[in-house]
Amino acid sequence: MPITRQVKNIMVPIKEYPVVDEGATVLEAVMRLRDSFHKMDGTWYGFQSLMVLNEKGELTGILTLRSLLVALRQREFIEHILNGDPTGLFFTPHLIKDTKITVGKIMRPINLVTVQEDDTIMEALLKIIKYKINSLPVLSGTMPVGVVRTIDLFWFVGELLE
């Protein structure tokens, strides 16, 4: 019965998901994502987010393509100021400290929105729509075990209408 199917049946297991360290810079995170991308017929395909690990190897957040783009734009702005206007340095000391924007500062903390692996797919769908996200961490109790994405849910929704 499709409506009672559990998240664990459609999620991507954590060990198959790309990961990055909290301390990595935005550029390093982009490189990590690029490594996971494939090009087919001229178009890029791949995972659209990364799971984030702290120093102890614990999963602490999720980093999306969009937040990377925001951070890169911020950094470009900073570099523009630094390169174009030396006197600007006097007015932007707080920006200079952050020229190395790290993953930990821009990720979505893992506990902000999660779903349990035994929850129904409907629960995951509700959260993805309500919180306007595309990747949702899946926990077993408090332990991250996977990620469920819009695309995984879409497939299920297609089945519902058959």
Place this chain on the structure above:
Amino acid sequence: MVTRKTAEQIMVPIGDYNTIPEKSTVYEAIQVLRESFHRDGQAWYGHRSVIAVNKEGEPTGILSLRGILQAAGLRELEEDPDLKADSWGWLYIKKLREEARLSVRDIMQPLRLAEVRANDDLTDVARALLKNKVNSLSVFKSGRVVGIVRTMDILMAMDGYFS
């Protein structure tokens, strides 16, 4: 010296996408979309959006997975935050079946909503994507849509922008 890439150089050509007449039902769009991508292990290949075309065959909108999922049930959710997943689930399916009869035109993102020009550079494209809060932008050249740019395309093109 870095050569600035343009929207046209990084976009997905419009011809790559499956199309659907804008008067088709959402149900038909779901079938077309399901046919356009497939799973190989954990990776999905194929486009996650379909391009809506008018009677003259001209592209008029883009319909994404998210657009379809959001169409149904969202209003109920906004009106009653205490709605439990179980009851919401059945309501959602019911709404989805009703809305599956809506036309693509009713729920698509019009191509004119968030656009860039073919020779806009990467910075302009990134700014447009963030400003419009969308996941895809249409690329126009001489008044016609020539392609679509996604967040991924911008990130993949950022080679050499930062040393």
